[in-house]
Amino acid sequence: MMERVYNPVFVKELKLRFRSFKSFSGLMFYLAVLCVFIVGFLLVTTEFTGRGFFKPDISFIMFAVLSIVQMALVLFITPSLTAGAISSERERQTLPILLTTTQSSTQIIIGKLLSSVAFLVLMLIAGLPLYSLVFLFGGVAPSQVVSIFLFYLVTVLAIGSIGVMFSTITKRTIVAMIATYGSIIFLGGITAFFFFLTIAFHGMTAAVGNSWMSYFWAAINPGALMLTLISPEMGEGLTEVSGVSLPVWVTYLIVYSLIIVFSLTIAIRKLRANMKNNR
Amino acid sequence: MIEIRDLTKKYGSFTALDHLNLTLTEGTVFGFVGANGAGKSTTFSILATLLSPTTGDAFINGKSIIKEPTEVRKQIGYMPDFFGVYDQLKVDEYLDFYGASYGIPSAERKLLIPQLLELVNLTTKRYEYVDLLSRGMKQRLCLARALIHDPNVLILDEPASGLDPRARVEMRDILRHLKTMGKTILISSHILPELAEMCDEIGVIDNGKLIAHGNVAAIQAQLQGEKRIAIKVTEKLVEVRAFLEEDPLISAIDVVENRLEIVFNYRGTDAEQVALLKKAVMADLPIYAVSEEEKDLEDVFMAITKGADSP
Ligand SMILES: Nc1ncnc2c1ncn2[C@@H]1O[C@H](COP(=O)(O)OP(=O)(O)O)[C@@H](O)[C@H]1O
Ligand SMILES: [Mg+2]
Numbered sequence: 001m002m003e004r005v006y007n008p009v010f011v012k013e014l015k016l017r018f019r020s021f022k023s024f025s026g027l028m029f030y031l032a033v034l035c036v037f038i039v040g041f042l043l044v045t046t047e048f049t050g051r052g053f054f055k056p057d058i059s060f061i062m063f064a065v066l067s068i069v070q071m072a073l074v075l076f077i078t079p080s081l082t083a084g085a086i087s088s089e090r091e092r093q094t095l096p097i098l099l100t101t102t103q104s105s106t107q108i109i110i111g112k113l114l115s116s117v118a119f120l121v122l123m124l125i126a127g128l129p130l131y132s133l134v135f136l137f138g139g140v141a142p143s144q145v146v147s148i149f150l151f152y153l154v155t156v157l158a159i160g161s162i163g164v165m166f167s168t169i170t171k172r173t174i175v176a177m178i179a180t181y182g183s184i185i186f187l188g189g190i191t192a193f194f195f196f197l198t199i200a201f202h203g204m205t206a207a208v209g210n211s212w213m214s215y216f217w218a219a220i221n222p223g224a225l226m227l228t229l230i231s232p233e234m235g236e237g238l239t240e241v242s243g244v245s246l247p248v249w250v251t252y253l254i255v256y257s258l259i260i261v262f263s264l265t266i267a268i269r270k271l272r273a274n275m276k277n278n279r
Numbered sequence: 280m281i282e283i284r285d286l287t288k289k290y291g292s293f294t295a296l297d298h299l300n301l302t303l304t305e306g307t308v309f310g311f312v313g314a315n316g317a318g319k320s321t322t323f324s325i326l327a328t329l330l331s332p333t334t335g336d337a338f339i340n341g342k343s344i345i346k347e348p349t350e351v352r353k354q355i356g357y358m359p360d361f362f363g364v365y366d367q368l369k370v371d372e373y374l375d376f377y378g379a380s381y382g383i384p385s386a387e388r389k390l391l392i393p394q395l396l397e398l399v400n401l402t403t404k405r406y407e408y409v410d411l412l413s414r415g416m417k418q419r420l421c422l423a424r425a426l427i428h429d430p431n432v433l434i435l436d437e438p439a440s441g442l443d444p445r446a447r448v449e450m451r452d453i454l455r456h457l458k459t460m461g462k463t464i465l466i467s468s469h470i471l472p473e474l475a476e477m478c479d480e481i482g483v484i485d486n487g488k489l490i491a492h493g494n495v496a497a498i499q500a501q502l503q504g505e506k507r508i509a510i511k512v513t514e515k516l517v518e519v520r521a522f523l524e525e526d527p528l529i530s531a532i533d534v535v536e537n538r539l540e541i542v543f544n545y546r547g548t549d550a551e552q553v554a555l556l557k558k559a560v561m562a563d564l565p566i567y568a569v570s571e572e573e574k575d576l577e578d579v580f581m582a583i584t585k586g587a588d589s590p
Contacts, residue, residue: 008379012365012372019367093363097424100327100357101380102349274330 008103009111010118017119026080030073030123034130037069038062063134064230067148070127071155071226074120075188078156079180081119082163085112086271087173105271109264113157113164120156124149148229151249155222158256159184161263168267191221199241215242219251280305281326281432281463285335288321288487295321297487298335303465303480305431308458310474311467313484319467320360322484323436326465327357339432353381356425360436360467364417366410370401373409374424381428388427395423399453415446422453433457435466439473451477507572508552509542513565516541522562526555542572 017023045058086109089095098108134140162183166176198214218224218238228235228248239245281303288296296318303309313319324330326337328348336343342350364373371392378388396402399419404412412420418438425433438454439447455477457464468474474481475495483491483498491498512519516534519541523529528547535542545552559566 006379006385008376011379012368012376015372016365016367092365093359093361094365096324096327096329096359097357097362097377097421098380099329100352100355101377102352102382102428103380104349272329 007111013115063140078159081116082160083176084173085164086167158259161260165263165267191217211242215244219248282338287334289333308464310478310481317484318487355432356430358435364409399423433464511568
């Protein structure tokens with residue numbers, strides 16, 4: 001039974017990952033950024049209140065900002081973990097040998113993706129103790145934290161799939177890396193720009209009815225998703241401007257699942273691109 | 280059993296392989312010889328299911344490389360001409376990874392790894408990092424890796440290239456051993472003599488075409504055409520030379536005066552050669568020895584590839 005679920009690439013990748021200095025320094029960087037942020041936040045807010053205590057609503061603000069900072073970090077780190085998945089094997093001339101083993105293309109791609117995701121999950125878990133500060137001061141429901149972590153996972157899987165796809169279809173890691181960061185800039189930045197553009201346009205033309213377009217741009221933006229998850233009022237605000245009442249997370253989940261399926265399908269198809277018959 | 284049928288590979292308009300046909304029976308050690316760029320690696324990549332042929336097909340033990348690539352992968356062990364290793368992995372982890380990649384259960388892998396390391400003389404390196412091994416060791420490790428799923432066909436692309444003479448000898452001894460295990464071995468080289476001694480059959484490829492195929496002696500005969508014959512006389516060098524010059528099948532006569540020896544190229548058949556010798560004896564020429572000079576394979580190879588190269 002164990003042998004059936006055993007994915008050699010997954011196991012090997014994790015082993016290599018934990019042995020490399022890059023992963024260690026990546027993890028340290030992540031934790032350092034979170035710490036610096038939290039300490040800075042505490043210093044600034046206690047300064048404001050003048051006394052050494054911390055109110056639940058400030059704790060909530062900290063939670064909100066922390067969640068967004070963490071999402072940004074995840075977005076920033078995922079490409080560096082996944083964009084080399086296949087192309088680095090190609091560059092190191094280990095790919096042909098891997099492709100002559102009896103592992104299916106699906107197995108190889110999934111193993112590569114999951115090993116990166118596993119590492120990122122570990123990273124998120126390593127950051128959890130810092131979150132506990134938030135609970136200490138109150139103001140946030142644990143269920144909220146759970147849903148936020150689930151959406152980190154969805155986002156990591158989607159960005160990771162995009163990275164693995166670019167890694168498979170481009171020859172060089174650096175190109176795959178640039179393309180993956182490009183996708184993130186699109187999802188995290190350009191969508192926001194389009195959102196404001198379509199909102200402004202909608203307002204200007206004084207059109208009646210729903211602005212599905214502006215809703216869509218907001219709904220696929222990880223930042224917007226975080227905001228609506230953190231505070232329901234944000235979601236209501238979006239419903240007011242766009243006229244669409246579908247919760248953002250539903251659309252986000254659908255679109256990102258599609259991204260995962262699409263990217264992985266391309267990667268699996270293209271892994272053995274020089275063979276006509278591949279799976 | 281390996282069957283290559285009309286294999287053609289085009290890169291754009293460039294034809295790297297041109298209707299290659301080849302059948303090898305089980306247990307054959309086949310030497311694939313050709314200059315750089317002749318198409319050896321292309322052929323082997325296709326057999327290893329890494330590359331689709333433009334047209335044609337190949338069968339490894341009856342399985343088509345196009346229709347049943349996974350089945351083919353189970354049957355072959357492939358060693359590319361250039362390959363890398365994962366740094367940060369130890370020798371036994373390296374083999375364990377590939378063993379797992381072939382679906383070999385963990386318990387079996389544990390038994391297999393020491394045996395393979397023994398076979399390729401790397402037992403002492405079991406717990407060292409692969410990227411710290413010498414080139415010759417990496418090459419042998421890669422061979423062990425190609426053997427992990429006990430394939431009955433081995434496809435080795437220039438396994439001895441870049442090795443020093445000692446490492447070559449080691450590699451050759453291992454290959455000899457594998458031959459006694461009954462494996463079908465395809466081995467390519469751009470150096471012919473390196474292969475001749477251990478191969479049952481040799482195929483010569485040039486510009487994507489198989490220009491000769493057979494056992495080593497047959498290839499030599501097929502390719503040589505002309506023999507180089509040396510005769511020794513006790514005296515009368517000038518007369519013997521004059522006698523030889525009359526025969527239209529003889530050319531390039533060289534007289535080595537201090538050794539009383541004459542060397543010449545002969546294009547005739549064996550029967551014609553008998554007649555020639557008879558005639559010489561009748562003419563009372565003092566010939567006491569006749570021998571055929573071995574042209575070494577390298578010369579033959581140079582001659583044929585030069586011939587086929589011209590557009
Ligand atoms: N991917 C490729 N694209 C274009 N031409 C190629 C490619 N791979 C090989 N070739 C050409 O095909 C010919 C045969 O190459 P190869 O099979 O590697 O030769 P060998 O292994 O005998 O040295 C060479 O002329 C080479 O330049
Ligand atoms: Mg080659």
